[in-house]
Amino acid sequence: MKVVADRELCTGSGYCVVACEQVFAQDDDGLVVILDERPDESLRPGVEEAVANCPAACIWVEED
């Protein structure tokens, strides 16, 4: 899987960080930063939770 973010849509809720801090972080402005674009499959549940609940719908997964 490839994790993608549209940072212009991000509202800085930090939900993604709560759901999966191995993959998502916030920059100095609070906006999403992808730490690992191609995370291990073991992280999929956390990534999917972040994607499903992001209140700005600004992150998603593209399957390879």
Place this chain on the structure above:
Amino acid sequence: MSGAAGPVVVVGAGAAGLSVAAGLRRLGYRGPVTVVGEERHPPYDRPPLSKQVLAGAWPAERAYLMAGGRLEKLDVAWELAERAVGIDRKDRAVALSSGREIPYAQLVIATGVAPRTLPAPDLEGVHVLRTMDDAAALRERLAPGARLVVVGAGFLGLEVAATARRRGVAVTVVEPLQAPLADRLGELTARRLLRLHAENGVELATGLGVEAILGEHEPPPFPLEGAGGEPGGPEPVRRVRLSDGAIRDADAVLVAIGCQPQLDWLRGSGLELDDGIVCDGRCSAGEGVWAAGDVARWYHPRLQRHIRIEHRMNANEQGQAVAANIVGRGEDFAPVPFFWTDHYDVKVQVWGVIPAGAAAELVEGSEDGDSFVVAFRERPGGRMVGALGWNAMRAMPRYRSEIAASW
């Protein structure tokens, strides 16, 4: 089941309805899903309507959800520009405004809420803001130099005030409460937010109601009996008369006095309706019927009471919870609520709840500074149940974790 048998029908094509559909697919449900939406638009995000879309910074389509082909991949049947007008729970079918009926095995009601209105005469330029089309109509009125009167100093009204000020519009906000938003943000932050608006040139007429919204000709003050438009179409709004008799000139009026669920189409369905669709802790409203998003009044197992939440995050989370329970996970829905609101360069975020009479403690920054965090406890020294950040985006996940730890 990992699998609900038979078709799932979702009424409501907003964020919550989409979240249900996406959640079902994520959880492996491969059966038919139909989503019914009253508007002609595909699912879109509402928070930008009072900000980027209203400002013109984004084209409306930028707010469409799951753009770039992702929506199509869900393999959902969309019934847009269609309204559900009734349900037959015995035969399990939804009746549509076009006269058709759609059978369901599992029905999700995610119809959201509709804006409250004032009993004003029919005047051109009196707006509400809920839909993408509402935003386009209001945007037309916000030319530089225009005069906008906002009725209601809630989050929506004040966000629009901020957007309008940045477009060079003169803004008056009329609000009956002396201290609006204190119950939502705590007194300290509510005061600070109103000050921010005053500093940006918004006239705040608090402690005042609207007595009349007037066109060129002086109609009687509302409430009016059977007020209708002039022959040849409504005349444009010109003025607003406040409850102290003061007059404000207006090229546009935004009525932002809250929303309410539209439940008339469900009367007689046997579902319990009480300012929302009453659900249990798993968002079930009855055999084969679920509710998600703004319209759902569900029993929050942690808070131990029925609540209804009109926030963007809840639409997602509750949609996911309903999808999980449709496929048989049997999960209680007990989220830590979250919302945010944006004004000028300030973002306010709240995790958890701010109970009436909560003990508020400034835990980061200062109340006059550029950034601060307020923690809310049930009693001084008690556990944290809510946290508010004022331009503190990076700090807030930590407070969320602390709230969740004892949630």
